[in-house]
Amino acid sequence: MTQALLDALNHNQFLSGGLSLMVVGAAVALLRKVPGQLWEFLQRRLTITVEVPDRDPAFRWLQVWLALQPYASRARDLSLSTTWVPAGAESDSAVVFDPDDSAATGASSRVRFLLSPAPGVHLMFYRGRIVVLHRSRRDLQNGNSRTFQENLSLRVLGGSRALVEQLLEEARRLACPKSPGVSVLTSRYESWETTSWQPRRPLESLVLADGTLEDLLADLKSFYESREWYVRRGIPHRRGYLLHGPPGNGKTTLVLAAAGELNLSVAVLSLSNRVLSDDALRGLVDALPPATLLLIEDVDCVFKTERATSDQTGVTLSGLLNALDGVSSREGRVLFLTTNHPERLDPALVRPGRVDRRVELPNATPDQGRRLYLWFYQGCGIAAEELESLARLFAGQVPPGKVCMAAIQEHLLRHRGAPEAAAHEVDFGDSPRDPSRGEAPSPMMAARDA
Numbered sequence: 001m002t003q004a005l006l007d008a009l010n011h012n013q014f015l016s017g018g019l020s021l022m023v024v025g026a027a028v029a030l031l032r033k034v035p036g037q038l039w040e041f042l043q044r045r046l047t048i049t050v051e052v053p054d055r056d057p058a059f060r061w062l063q064v065w066l067a068l069q070p071y072a073s074r075a076r077d078l079s080l081s082t083t084w085v086p087a088g089a090e091s092d093s094a095v096v097f098d099p100d101d102s103a104a105t106g107a108s109s110r111v112r113f114l115l116s117p118a119p120g121v122h123l124m125f126y127r128g129r130i131v132v133l134h135r136s137r138r139d140l141q142n143g144n145s146r147t148f149q150e151n152l153s154l155r156v157l158g159g160s161r162a163l164v165e166q167l168l169e170e171a172r173r174l175a176c177p178k179s180p181g182v183s184v185l186t187s188r189y190e191s192w193e194t195t196s197w198q199p200r201r202p203l204e205s206l207v208l209a210d211g212t213l214e215d216l217l218a219d220l221k222s223f224y225e226s227r228e229w230y231v232r233r234g235i236p237h238r239r240g241y242l243l244h245g246p247p248g249n250g251k252t253t254l255v256l257a258a259a260g261e262l263n264l265s266v267a268v269l270s271l272s273n274r275v276l277s278d279d280a281l282r283g284l285v286d287a288l289p290p291a292t293l294l295l296i297e298d299v300d301c302v303f304k305t306e307r308a309t310s311d312q313t314g315v316t317l318s319g320l321l322n323a324l325d326g327v328s329s330r331e332g333r334v335l336f337l338t339t340n341h342p343e344r345l346d347p348a349l350v351r352p353g354r355v356d357r358r359v360e361l362p363n364a365t366p367d368q369g370r371r372l373y374l375w376f377y378q379g380c381g382i383a384a385e386e387l388e389s390l391a392r393l394f395a396g397q398v399p400p401g402k403v404c405m406a407a408i409q410e411h412l413l414r415h416r417g418a419p420e421a422a423a424h425e426v427d428f429g430d431s432p433r434d435p436s437r438g439e440a441p442s443p444m445m446a447a448r449d450a
């Protein structure tokens with residue numbers, strides 16, 4: 001049979017010609033693919049590529065790094081991202097634009113224009129290696145608003161993994177302020193991004209009832225140190241705090257001060273957001289970076305019923321509970337809830353396991369007034385005894401439980417550099433102002449809340 005087929009091929013020139021054409025065609029098609037495949041193989045072998053989506057903190061670091069590369073100063077296609085650098089937040093970054101008038105006015109922050117290569121392909125060098133940067137942008141529809149998502153792809157020719165890690169570490173050091181402080185993260189879609197940086201607040205500047213701050217710090221430290229203990233006993237390693245009390249008595253400040261003391265970041269989440277859904281909230285809680293306190297403010301304001309969304313938020317109470325309890329929720333997660341109305345909170349939200357400790361920050365006592373006064377005027381040139389007696393005079397005019405600490409701070413600020421006037425001409429504006437007792441907030445608090 002084979003012999004018959006070969007004979008037929010030998011004697012039929014159409015058949016043999018067609019077959020030869022087929023073989024040659026297949027060989028050419030195969031050869032045409034070879035350079036491409038060879039190139040891909042070489043690329044895989046000789047280059048290393050790292051993809052950085054904009055929801056990753058390294059995206060921002062790389063933007064700073066790129067802005068500082070010699071390539072960026074020559075590039076003609078640039079992308080701008082503007083940030084404000086608070087005074088004191090020193091970084092190695094040379095991309096700070098310090099307008100002359102900011103020095104004249106003593107402005108407390110400087111504007112920083114980050115000009116990094118625009119979307120497209122760019123070629124640059126890093127430690128003698130060629131780096132191909134591919135920056136891409138994709139339009140997104142988020143509820144009624146349109147926005148975009150970006151991606152950086154860095155391909156280092158002849159690079160190694162160690163080299164990429166070195167580059168990323170360099171970028172991180174350039175982008176992060178050198179002085180100690182707290183990074184504040186806010187949500188963007190289902191991820192977190194660092195949106196501001198607060199200098200570390202001296203603990204003495206936060207004047208609370210005796211022991212409140214020390215207890216909270218000790219509790220937090222012991223929580224972070226006892227991971228093994230939780231794991232051995234099969235208890236989820238999470239902790240929740242409820243800070244409650246009238247506005248302006250340091251709930252937010254306490255969280256920032258604790259974060260500064262323990263070298264943590266703070267992720268601030270506002271539930272008053274129609275676009276935020278239960279799923280997005282869950283994604284956010286799951287994506288919380290390590291060593292970050294999750295702060296959800298004014299939790300009493302948003303929910304109507306357990307399963308329904310209100311006109312203030314797209315999140316339901318059961319959605320929030322699921323997000324906080326989710327199995328993939330980060331181990332070691334610390335949650336701070338703040339409220340002016342603890343009595344309005346659903347018992348399920350504050351049950352043990354979700355809220356382990358409640359800390360009340362009530363309106364000021366005269367002694368808190370005295371201590372804040374002393375903190376304000378220390379080193380002002382008045383002898384210690386005289387300052388103490390002025391502080392006592394001042395404290396005697398603080399009506400117990402009637403004014404908030406923010407109002408006292410406001411009064412002292414009005415008399416900055418004038419301790420005698422601050423003690424003799426006491427005026428707390430519209431205080432008392434405890435909304436839980438149905439009193440109207442002062443213009444200052446209303447403006448702050450707005």
Ligand SMILES: Nc1ncnc2c1ncn2[C@@H]1O[C@H](COP(=O)(O)OP(=O)(O)OP(=O)(O)O)[C@@H](O)[C@H]1O
Binds near residue numbers: 207246252253254339
């Ligand atoms: N106990 C305190 N000691 C020193 N300063 C305080 C204290 N409480 C509040 N302040 C000052 O008052 C201002 C407002 O404080 P903060 O925002 O922390 O209050 P809050 O309780 O979170 O208010 P709200 O409930 O309105 O969010 C801050 O500038 C802070 O410096």
